Amino acid sequence: MKLNKASLFALFAVLELASDPERQLSTSDIADKYGISTHHLAKIMRNLVQEGMVRAMRGAGGGYRFAGNINRTTLLDVIQLFERLESDLDMPQLGDHASDPIVAELQSVSSEIDDLTKAVLDTITLATALKSSRLRAEAAAQNKNP
């Protein structure tokens, strides 16, 4: 599955903020942790504020806080703010109609894959993704200190 950078950075930011909704983080805090461009992330954060998913905090320090519902927001909800997930097969438009059945079959296969992808992403809430991440972190810590 390919996600554009905007979607990926948005997921980093939303999951990071949602992991502790009481905590305020700046764009640099998040960018440094994930090794991504602060400039690019700043644009993403403005979009997320506009969509109501995060809140920009005024005052000393500034930063952002998570403003959504971790049990209701899914990974697809975040991704769809920045891209369509439907595959774009870039089919040529000017072919002979004799090619239609094969073109239609490939589009049907592509649709099947898109439906499965959406069914996965739209049923993983932020809470579920964060719980899974925590379990990974615990397992990694146990492997280091058996």
Added chain:
Amino acid sequence: MKRLFSIRRAVAGDLDAVIALDRLSTGAPKPDYWQGVFSLYVTSGRNNRVFLVAEADGALAGYIVGEIRAWEFGSPPCGWVTALTVSPQAREMGIGKEMFEEITLLLKQEGAATVRTMVDRDDKLTLSFFRSLGMRTGRYIELELELD
């Protein structure tokens, strides 16, 4: 914090309440189906078939059905959850989670190392629920063909 519900194995006397709860959830009355399920899972006395019910305020609040299946589709023995319903009036109390944890414990005791289930792709709520309990897309792909 006091738990507001209890979970136990289903008994024959639960049949009518299960039929009613299923009808409330699906809109379709299936008395013959549930009679058959009860004879296989409730009164057969087999440990590899489990039917649990949840009770809250003296009424049936949910049920979960599961079993060990061996070698179907080439899979070594594993647990399956084949039905799970929580009454709309009893949701968000942790009943579904507790029933799932209880049944997976019982299936594990019977030798299962994996538990599987199947959910309609459009049933976001149920898919999200199972995922919240740690389930992920499995290695088997369900295929189907319309028979004209």
